[in-house]
Amino acid sequence: MLQATLALVFLLIVLIFWVIRRTFSFWNGKGIPYLSLTDYVKLVYDNFTKPLHEVTVKNYRRHGRLYGSYEGFVPALVVGDPLLLRDIYVKDFKSFSDRIVSNATGNPLWDKMMLNAPEEEWTTGVVGVSQG
Structure with missing residues (x-):
């Protein structure tokens, strides 16, 4: 029993x-600066x-204006x-359209922000914003 427990641990x-x-x-190996695990733990702290x-x-001074980080266990640029x-948001949007997996928060203002919108809603919203 003890051996099985130790093996499981x-x-x-x-x-x-x-x-x-x-x-x-x-x-x-992605060719951009990034936060290591220790850098990320320091960032959270x-x-x-x-x-x-x-x-x-x-972080901008240390890594530059483009670097890899994490949101929890999810890589983030x-x-x-x-x-x-x-x-990214206009010309190359198709490549970055699934940028955030966001759950509904229940806050109507937050849930309707363009940053959290899926591709279809974002495209419609950006056309309206850029015209006016």
């Missing part, structure tokens, strides 16, 4: 290590202990260059 530790290593090595704008500026953002 060992297997669980190996599985957790594998998931963390697999997730936080996503940006390796800083988000709770420092003003958000200071954390953002610190952080873009701080307005011209590049325009290209």
Whole structure:
């Protein structure tokens, strides 16, 4: 019984290590700067202990205006260059249309924001906004 329990605990530790290593090595070899696991843990800590704008500026200075990060266990591309953002949201939108998997929050204002809109709603919304 003890051996089975130890084997199960060992297997669980190996599985957790594998998931963390697999997730936080996503940006390796992609050709852009990225946050390592330790950088990401520091970022999460800083988000709770420092003003958000200071954390953002610190990361932009360290990694540049385009770098890889994570939202939990999901890789995320952080873009701080307005011209590049325009290209992504307008010209190359088809390549980035499934950018965020967002759950409905119940807040009507948040749920209707263009940032959280699926591709069809976003395209309709951006046409209306850019015309007026």
